[in-house]
Amino acid sequence: MRLLPLAPGRLRRGSPRHLPSCSPALLLLVLGGCLGVFGVAAGTRRPNVVLLLTDDQDEVLGGMYVPSALCCPSRASILTGKYPHNHHVVNNTLEGNCSSKSWQKIQEPNTFPAILRSMCGYQTFFAGKYLNEYGAPDAGGLEHVPLGWSYWYALEKNSKYYNYTLSINGKARKHGENYSVDYLTDVLANVSLDFLDYKSNFEPFFMMIATPAPHSPWTAAPQYQKAFQNVFAPRNKNFNIHGTNKHWLIRQAKTPMTNSSIQFLDNAFRKRWQTLLSVDDLVEKLVKRLEFTGELNNTYIFYTSDNGYHTGQFSLPIDKRQLYEFDIKVPLLVRGPGIKPNQTSKMLVANIDLGPTILDIAGYDLNKTQMDGMSLLPILRGASNLTWRSDVLVEYQGEGRNVTDPTCPSLSPGVSQCFPDCVCEDAYNNTYACVRTMSALWNLQYCEFDDQEVFVEVYNLTADPDQITNIAKTIDPELLGKMNYRLMMLQSCSGPTCRTPGVFDPGYRFDPRLMFSNRGSVRTRRFSKHLL
Numbered sequence: 437m438r439l440l441p442l443a444p445g446r447l448r449r450g451s452p453r454h455l456p457s458c459s460p461a462l463l464l465l466v467l468g469g470c471l472g473v474f475g476v477a478a479g480t481r482r483p484n485v486v487l488l489l490t491d492d493q494d495e496v497l498g499g500m501y502v503p504s505a506l507c508c509p510s511r512a513s514i515l516t517g518k519y520p521h522n523h524h525v526v527n528n529t530l531e532g533n534c535s536s537k538s539w540q541k542i543q544e545p546n547t548f549p550a551i552l553r554s555m556c557g558y559q560t561f562f563a564g565k566y567l568n569e570y571g572a573p574d575a576g577g578l579e580h581v582p583l584g585w586s587y588w589y590a591l592e593k594n595s596k597y598y599n600y601t602l603s604i605n606g607k608a609r610k611h612g613e614n615y616s617v618d619y620l621t622d623v624l625a626n627v628s629l630d631f632l633d634y635k636s637n638f639e640p641f642f643m644m645i646a647t648p649a650p651h652s653p654w655t656a657a658p659q660y661q662k663a664f665q666n667v668f669a670p671r672n673k674n675f676n677i678h679g680t681n682k683h684w685l686i687r688q689a690k691t692p693m694t695n696s697s698i699q700f701l702d703n704a705f706r707k708r709w710q711t712l713l714s715v716d717d718l719v720e721k722l723v724k725r726l727e728f729t730g731e732l733n734n735t736y737i738f739y740t741s742d743n744g745y746h747t748g749q750f751s752l753p754i755d756k757r758q759l760y761e762f763d764i765k766v767p768l769l770v771r772g773p774g775i776k777p778n779q780t781s782k783m784l785v786a787n788i789d790l791g792p793t794i795l796d797i798a799g800y801d802l803n804k805t806q807m808d809g810m811s812l813l814p815i816l817r818g819a820s821n822l823t824w825r826s827d828v829l830v831e832y833q834g835e836g837r838n839v840t841d842p843t844c845p846s847l848s849p850g851v852s853q854c855f856p857d858c859v860c861e862d863a864y865n866n867t868y869a870c871v872r873t874m875s876a877l878w879n880l881q882y883c884e885f886d887d888q889e890v891f892v893e894v895y896n897l898t899a900d901p902d903q904i905t906n907i908a909k910t911i912d913p914e915l916l917g918k919m920n921y922r923l924m925m926l927q928s929c930s931g932p933t934c935r936t937p938g939v940f941d942p943g944y945r946f947d948p949r950l951m952f953s954n955r956g957s958v959r960t961r962r963f964s965k966h967l968l
Contacts, residue, residue, distance in 0.1 A: 470556035470799040482556075482640045483773055484735040485794050486722065489514070489644065490715060491565060491595050491651035492708075492756060494744035495767040500785040501872055502743050504832050505756045505763040507594075508534035508568045510742040510787060511646075515547040517791030517807030519829055522930055526833040528568040528594075535567040535575050540582065546806065548791035550584030552642050556798045559639050561631045563589040563624045564646030571603060578603035589627050595648035596620065597655035597711075615658055621647050621711070622657070625718040632725050642794065647718065649711035650745075656710035663713060669705040669747035674902040679750035681906040683891050685851075685866050686758070689751035689859050697856050701747045701754050708745075736772030736797055738790065755853055755861035757832060759870050759883050759893065760903050764830050775816050783815050784874045786828045808934040827873040827938035829926040830883075834866030871923045875940035882919035894919070915939075918946050 470482070491507065502510045503519050512518075512525035512534075523543050526532045533539050544550065552558040562585050571578045571592035578601065581588045592601040597620050598613040611618040628645055635641055656663070669675070676693050679686035690697075719739070726732040743756050744763040756763045768785065771777070788809030792802050796811035814822055836850040844858035853861035870883035879898045885891040892908040894916070908916070918939045926934065937943035 481734060482799060483797055484641045484643075484731060485797055486643045486645070486726075486735060486737045487790065487794070488715075488719065488722075488737065488739045489564070489646040490712070490739075490741040491646070491648055492743060492745045493650055493712070493741035493767060494746070494762050495741075495765050499765045500740065500768040500787060500789075501828050501830065502764050502766055502787050503828070503830055505743045505758060505830070506832065507742050508532070509832075511567055512539070512543065514742070514787050514790050515549070516543055517548060517788050517805065517809040519788060519808050519926075519929070519934065520831050520833075521927060522806075522808060525567075527835050529835075530569050530572055530575060532833070532835075535569040535572065537575055539567075540576065540580065544582045544584070547582070547584055548795050548807075549642060549644065550582075551795060551800060551805070552798055553584045553586060556795075556800055557639050558798060559587070559635050559641040560585050561587040561589075561628070561635075561641065561643045562646075563627050563631075563644070564591055564620075565595050565648060565651075566590045566646065568594050571601070578608045579606045581606045587631055589624075591620070591646075591648070595651035597648055597653070619657055619714070621649055621714040621718060625721050628718070628722060629725050632722075632729060632731075640798070645718070645722075647715050649715050650708035652704075654704060654707035654711055656707060657714045660710045660713040664706050664709045667706050667709060668702045672749070672902060674749045674904055676748055676751055677904070680904075681908075682750070682893060683866070683868075683885055683887075685860065685863050686750050686752070690857060691751040693748065693751050693753065693859075694857055697753045697859070698748065700856050704754050705747045734773060736770065736775075736794075738794075739767065739769040740787065740790070741766040742787075751859070752861060753856055753859055757834075757853070757862050757866065759830060759832070759868055759881070761897070761901075764872070770812075770816060772816070776818060779818070781815050782874075783812075783822075783824050784826060784828060784872070785812055785815070788828075806931050808929065808931060810935060825935060825938065826875045826941050827871050827922065827926070829923075829929075829934070830870040830872055831927065832866070832868055834863050834868075836862065836864035869923060869927055871919055871926060871938075873919075873938060873940065875938070878940050880919070882916075882923060884920070884923060892916075921946060 503513050504510050506528060508528045509520045509525045512523045513520065516523045520526060524533045525539060528534050530536050549560045553560045569575060570590055578592055588603060588605050590603045592603065598618055600611055600620060602609045602611065624645055624647060628643060631643065678691040679689060723732065726735055744765050745756050746752055746758065746762045747754055749760065749762055786809065789812050792807050792809045793812040795802060796813045802811060810825065835852050837852050838849055840849055841847055841854050844854050847854060847858060847860065851860040851863045865885065865887040867886040868883050870881055873880045881895045881897065883893045893906050894908040894911055895903045896907055922939050
């Protein structure tokens, strides 16, 4: 996690349009639950918060972890501060609880923006991609505006750059393919500036801006379509090699990749960078406007993504969904009051921490929530002798097709995302859970698959940062047993029990008797077979 200032630069001219409020008359200011990080008694206005969320942006150097390497489960974790097994969003479909009626009824009233608005008197603004199935007719359509948002400017379903529909406070607005008025990243920038112009100056505000970039179809703005012509996907040690001793889905990738696959992924990598140049413009405009209005010094800005992405690692051309660092690690950059610039923290943080952190900034009592994450505010303030976690949970439920892919007739049903060259990126039994552990002495990842093998992958990232060698069969069996037990505990955790000491923490207690069932066999973690 990097802590640094977002340097203001040249502000380009735009034509922001007036953004109406969802509920023009009814934002109640309830201060009883939120005292503010600097103390209301001191007369200091509570800080504003801006959360910038990109789509599929990986991070190799630094960053934070996501509890699931897929858009909708990860975004649900950001909003709720919960692991997927507690918010029950398991994939990008309505059946997987992505923006379903159940999600709307059970989880949306308890998201951190809902608490900010109802309990802390914040103006709340959303613009961009919400959840992948948002706007589906079976889930209320575009008329549905989630609880907690006073301004709502949400994309229907998944990321696009042109030819999309937005819900503007519950009313549909279609956009075409005219760059000057329709390019989505720029539209989000303009409507965000609108909000800053027309919001109330008497309450603090929270903004969440979720860009389509750098998600496919990787459509760059016209002025950036020739950028990075000499840039190629990184050729690190795990690029274009066979995934030896890994789960079968990784082993099925064709090694070496065909020239056409390599050209495809290099082009995708280049286009992804091109789309992010418009995100740079958005950030520049936003920071300049906050500086112009005198609000920058009282505003926290968080920049992150929902999940990572791979381009050729272990001969998998392009996608996410896997358990490795390139898919579960994302950028996290933060600036704001009391944060010293140009710092990097090595603390183990996850996106379930964003909600608790923002509520902590607002002064809300986190003991009143059911969130699994922790507030990063002490880390941001540079607290010393801080007791922090040493592990986080990563979990994913694989998806497959019930029929054979007609473009890949040699493949059996049960797989999906088989492109290019019929290399499959997902399958029903690509269902796994991992403990990602970082301590003073250990940097480990322990994972189990829900398949007939109960396949296990273990990596020592100190010696093997590219996760090439699976040490599951050579690691100390006692340590393996402890990691298995810790995985079971985290997979069933909720709230405070998700923050108990990890295997390498001084307060950790391991009872090997809990590892055995009544029949004397070693227990393995149970994967949920139901969605809700």
